[in-house]
Amino acid sequence: xxxxxxxxxxxxxxxxxxxxxxxxxxxxxxxxxxxxxxxxxxxxxxxxxxxxxxxxxxxxxxxxxxxxxxxxxxxxxxxxxxxxxxxxxxxxxxxxxxxxxxxxxxxxxx
Amino acid sequence: xxxxxxxxxxxxxxxxxxxxxxxxxxxxxxxxxxxxxxxxxxxxxxxxxxxxxxxxxxxxxxxxxxxxxxxxxxxxxxxxxxxxxxxxxxxxxxxxxxxxxxxxxxxxxxxxxxxx
Numbered sequence: 001x002x003x004x005x006x007x008x009x010x011x012x013x014x015x016x017x018x019x020x021x022x023x024x025x026x027x028x029x030x031x032x033x034x035x036x037x038x039x040x041x042x043x044x045x046x047x048x049x050x051x052x053x054x055x056x057x058x059x060x061x062x063x064x065x066x067x068x069x070x071x072x073x074x075x076x077x078x079x080x081x082x083x084x085x086x087x088x089x090x091x092x093x094x095x096x097x098x099x100x101x102x103x104x105x106x107x108x109x110x
Numbered sequence: 111x112x113x114x115x116x117x118x119x120x121x122x123x124x125x126x127x128x129x130x131x132x133x134x135x136x137x138x139x140x141x142x143x144x145x146x147x148x149x150x151x152x153x154x155x156x157x158x159x160x161x162x163x164x165x166x167x168x169x170x171x172x173x174x175x176x177x178x179x180x181x182x183x184x185x186x187x188x189x190x191x192x193x194x195x196x197x198x199x200x201x202x203x204x205x206x207x208x209x210x211x212x213x214x215x216x217x218x219x220x221x222x223x224x225x226x
Contacts, residue, residue, distance in 0.1 A: 031213050041199060043217040050213075086153065088215075096141070096166055098215060100153040 002027045002091035006101035013077050013108050021072040021104045023087030031090035031098065032063055034072050038083045046072070046085075077108045112136075114218035116202050122224045128190040131221045134183055135204030143203040143215060144177055144187050153201075159185065192225045199223070 003026035034046040047061040063070040088098040115134040143158040157167040162179045179185040203215040
């Protein structure tokens with residue numbers, strides 16, 4: 001099956017700093033999503049981005065499908081950005097299963 | 111919309127007992143997914159349904175696990191008998207292909223299961 005690798009595994013920032021999270025995948029994808037899992041465990045959709053670039057406030061994401069990676073940018077980080085960020089992909093042409101990466105644990109200190 | 115609803119939010123049970131987890135997908139969504147999250151294995155798909163029909167159950171760990179979707183607004187995941195290694199957070203998610211521009215899976219709050 002498709003492999004998903006996220007980096008870095010851990011990231012510690014001071015409030016106000018910018019960061020870039022990376023997701024590499026081993027095959028072509030027809031679905032790529034970024035999620036934020038907050039300290040209460042809720043998985044929150046950030047972006048559906050199998051290709052191209054999207055922005056939502058301080059967050060933006062870019063997927064270069066031909067090179068099999070996606071980047072999540074967080075600007076002017078806030079303590080509420082803390083949590084785990086997951087990249088999830090679906091490979092091939094079928095529908096259904098998302099394969100999740102292991103996540104990046106982000107801690108933002110005030 | 112209320113989003114994906116799961117119950118209970120927390121379940122503590124003893125080894126050998128039957129556990130039933132429940133999920134109500136977002137209205138109008140025709141795909142429903144059950145995932146499990148553990149520290150060791152991360153987030154993994156157990157089973158998913160399309161129009162109430164199980165499509166892929168290859169992630170179901172063993173015969174002790176079963177899932178049903180009797181109608182478009184309700185699904186259950188049952189573990190019988192439960193074992194301590196089943197302790198995890200179980201997520202339900204739903205989606206639809208009706209709008210191909212947003213092929214997004216929406217997750218419920220999860221059920222944290224502890225088997226003693």
